[in-house]
Amino acid sequence: MSPHHGVAPGEKSKNFSGTMKRLLRMLKPARMKIVLITLLTAVAVTLQVAGPALLGRATDVIYTGVLSDVLGDMPAGLSTAETVARLEEQGRGELANMVGRADVTPGEGIDFDRLWSILVIVAAIYVVAAVFQFVAGWIIRVVVQNLGWELRDRAQAKIDRVPLSYIDQRSRGDLLSRVTNDVDNITQTLMQTMNSVFQNLLTIIGITAMMFVISWQLALLTFLVVPAGIWLATRVMKKAQPYFRDQWKLTGDVSDTVEEAFTGHEVVTAFGLEENFTDEFNVRNDRLRHASFMAQFISGLMQPAMNLVSNIGYVIVAVVGGIQVASGTITLGSVQAFIQYSRQFTQPLGQLASMANLLQSGAASAERIFAYLDADEMAPDAHGTLASPTRGDVEFRDVRFSYEEGTPVITGLSLHAKPGQTVAIVGPTGAGKTTLVNLLLRFYEIDSGQILIDGVDIATISKEELRENIGTVLQDTWLFEGTIAENIAFARDNATREDILAAAKAASVDRLASQLPKGLDTVVDDEGETISVGEKQLITIARAYLADPEILILDEATSSVDTRTEMLVQDAMSTLKEGRTSFVIAHRLSTIREADLIVVMEDGDVVEQGTHEDLLSRGGAYASLYQAQFENR
Incomplete structure (x- = not known):
């Protein structure tokens, strides 16, 4: 079982503002697009904010026409002041107030021409605003997906710049x-918040002004009622914040378990450990489910809370507004x-609060990446090179190394391999x-x-130059999904x-290919069962030959193969x-x-060197290893 790489629930973000600033700095190359998005959004919001005011005028046209019909008993052609005066003389004071404010002329009725023109203008405004929003949204998608591509x-x-120790010490799933x-x-967070934050802020400002x-x-x-809404939004945001962070960290845990279960499926099945992996998966999956549920549940309270505030405001406006009318x-x-x-007004407030939660989730992911x-x-990397052609003289001089400080693995290793020699390390x-x-x-x-290689310290040579001169055949074979020929040509x-074809023949891969339906063009991969482990090893040897x-x-190139295949591998090697x-x-x-x-x-040092016969005759460490290995047969 692998250790848990997750983060305990409730651990807080290290630097929310710094993370978001860094994320926004990555958008700097798209600043002209962002300016265009801002302008389009500003125009769209301005038009949308103007809509209700114009609709209010349409309502006034209908309202005035209805009142003029109510005043049908008044002589046609009276001015508004004269109409108000007559209504007051008749003791109809409330109607007089309404007529005076609405500027009603008795007998005129509803001005349908004016009403129609207002409605056409409102429709045009909303259509233009929708078009501008669509264009702004399209540009945002381009900007955000480019950012995702860059990340x-x-x-x-x-991956090519971190040391191997970084990868070794972390789970692949995470x-x-x-x-x-x-x-x-x-990218999803930015898609939902990048333009909406600005749009909602502008909407709040515009609505407030109107x-x-x-x-x-x-x-x-x-x-x-606004302070109550802000207080509710803040409380909800703070409660949901830790769960959004945990949601994405725990996703890495689940991915880790699934990746291990898939890659080690045969071993897990062979040892009957399915239940262990299932239990581990269930524990991690339950944690993820809980974090996701709580994040969505708490953030979901935002809309009902803001609706409550909105309804309270609506009641107040309806009652007081009716009195004023x-x-x-x-x-x-x-x-x-x-x-x-x-x-x-409360809608953009609620959306801004919800976006705050989304931004927390996005910031948690941004911190991780x-x-x-x-x-x-x-x-x-150094820029030195080796002489061409390379002779292959390799020397280790008093080499010391530790994977972790204080825990030495190689202690004073000295070794000299002369050009063309085969050096066995046991x-x-x-x-x-x-x-x-x-x-x-x-x-x-x-x-x-x-x-040293040919007397040159490899620390002064570029890694690319160094590895171009070294071929490797490892115990763990690796093939990518492609044809046998493509896997050989990878070198x-x-x-x-x-x-x-020459490399395939040298490594006896041509024999293998002749038994397959498409020969060297047969598609294989590292996980598939098309070919055996030993046959995969032959392909890696052909790859090294081609290089x-x-x-x-x-490195242990024959440890996982049967005796017959071992003979082929030995011949190829x-x-x-x-x-x-x-x-x-x-x-x-x-x-x-x-x-x-x-x-x-x-223990990280060379204790004996020599030929097979010399080392056996000494009766030392090699002789002990050799005798123990053959006594066990």
Whole structure:
């Protein structure tokens, strides 16, 4: 079982504002697009805010026409002042107030021409606003998806710059979750908030201004409930905040478990550990479900809370506005427009509060991807080169190395492999054999000492130059999904079909291919069962042959194959080693009897060196290993 890489629920974001500022700085190349989005949004909001006021005028036209019909008993052609005076003489004071405010002329009826023109203008306004919003939304999608592409591009490039220790110390599931789920969450968050924040702020400002223009008294009454809405939104946001962070961190845990279960399915099944993985998955999945549920549930309270505030404001405006209409201090259309504004006012407030939660979720994901992008990288690569052609003279001089400070793995290793020699490295598990290979390839940097190739310190050579001269065949085979020919050609970009066929023949892959329906064009992958482990190993040997390196590393290349396939692999490796300096790591001592030099390692140091016969005659560590291995047969 792998350790849990998740974060305990409730752990807080390290730097929300700093993370969001950094995210926004990444949008700097798109600043002209953002300016255009801002302008389009500002125009759209202005038009939308103007809509209710114009509809209020339409209502006033209808209201005035209805009142003029009510005054049918009045002589036609009377002015509004004369009509008000007559109504007051008749003791109809409330109607007089309403007529005076509405500027009614008896007998005129509803002015349908004016009403129609207002409605056409309102319709045009809303259509134009919708078009502007659509264009702004389209541009936002371009900007945000470009940002997502850049984050993924940086993440992919980063993998080549971090030391191998960074990847070894972290779960693959969590790293994959950062590059996939977290980047997707960032883009989704920006899609939903980038333009909406500005739009809602402008809407609030515009609505507030229109409300005060219509009636400052009603506006002040409406704003009595705003503090309650802000308080509710703040409380909800704070409660939901930790759960949004946990949601994305726990997603990495679940991905980690699933990735382990898939990649190790055969081992899990063989040892009957399905229940263990199921239990671990259930625990992590339950934590994720709880965090997701609480995040959505609490943030979902935002809308009902804001609706409550909106309804309270609506009741206040409706009651007081009705009184004002009756008293003639405001028109019915103005009250209608004000009610629309008051209903709309709480919507952007609620949306802003909801966006605050979304931003917290996005910031949590951004922190995770930035933590990966900010991970310590390998020291700047040297630019030195080796002489061409390389002779393959390799020397370790008093090399010391530790994976973790204070825990030495290699202690004072000295070793000299002459050009063309086959050097076998043996020793018990944990002796440092594979570590020696990792240091030669500079997957890790040594703590002290020197590793020389042709007398040149490899620390002064670029890693690309170094690895171009070293071919590797590892115990764990790796094939990508593609044809056998493509997997062999992976070692060299400019390989011709003839080169691939020669490499296949040298490694006996041609025999394998002849038994497959499409030969070298048969599609294989690392997980598939089309070919066996040993056959995969032959393909990796052909790949190394095609690279034509001067130095060769064979790390336990026959440990996972059967005896018949081992003979094929041994023959292929013999062909591959010809004329090359070779380092062979092997547990099966029978496979390295003919090595020019056998190096015995224990506890990170070389304890014996010599040929097979010399070391047996000494009766030391090698002789003990050899006798123990053959006594067990």
